[in-house]
Amino acid sequence: xxxxxxxxxxxxxxxxxxxxxxxxxxxxxxxxxxxxxxxxxxxxxxxxxxxxxxxxxxxxxxxxxxxxxxxxxxxxxxxxxxxxxxxxxxxxxxxx
Numbered sequence: 001x002x003x004x005x006x007x008x009x010x011x012x013x014x015x016x017x018x019x020x021x022x023x024x025x026x027x028x029x030x031x032x033x034x035x036x037x038x039x040x041x042x043x044x045x046x047x048x049x050x051x052x053x054x055x056x057x058x059x060x061x062x063x064x065x066x067x068x069x070x071x072x073x074x075x076x077x078x079x080x081x082x083x084x085x086x087x088x089x090x091x092x093x094x095x096x
Contacts, residue, residue, distance in 0.1 A: 003032065003075050008065045011077060015058050017051040025050055025084035030064055032075040039078065040068055047084055 003009065017023050027047050032040040042064055051058050064077075 003066060003070065005066055005069055008063055009077075011062045011064065011079075013060055013062055013079060015048070015051065015081065017053055017056050019053055021053050023051045023053075026081050027084050029080045029082070030062070031078040031080065032066075032068075032070070033078045034071075035074050040070065040075070042066070042068065 013028070015026075015028075025048065027045050030042040030044045032042060034040070044062075044064055046060070046062065048058055
């Protein structure tokens with residue numbers, strides 16, 4: 001199916017923790033990659049809780065509306081995982 005502006009695509013996603021300790025909270029950002037390897041940011045992201053160690057996994061469905069203008073061509077979806085940003089504490093006076 002061609003991907004074009006205005007289309008909404010539903011993805012089934014799975015992230016597995018293959019490590020020996022629980023993961024940290026993480027965020028997933030969504031992109032399209034063209035045949036030249038250029039990424040098109042879909043301006044969508046999700047926050048997720050930590051995943052337990054020992055090949056535990058998290059699954060979810062994601063509906064992605066394609067709102068960016070795309071040149072004709074072939075694309076594949078890319079989901080990049082990164083550690084969740086921690087809030088910066090602005091006032092440390094209330095710490096005991």
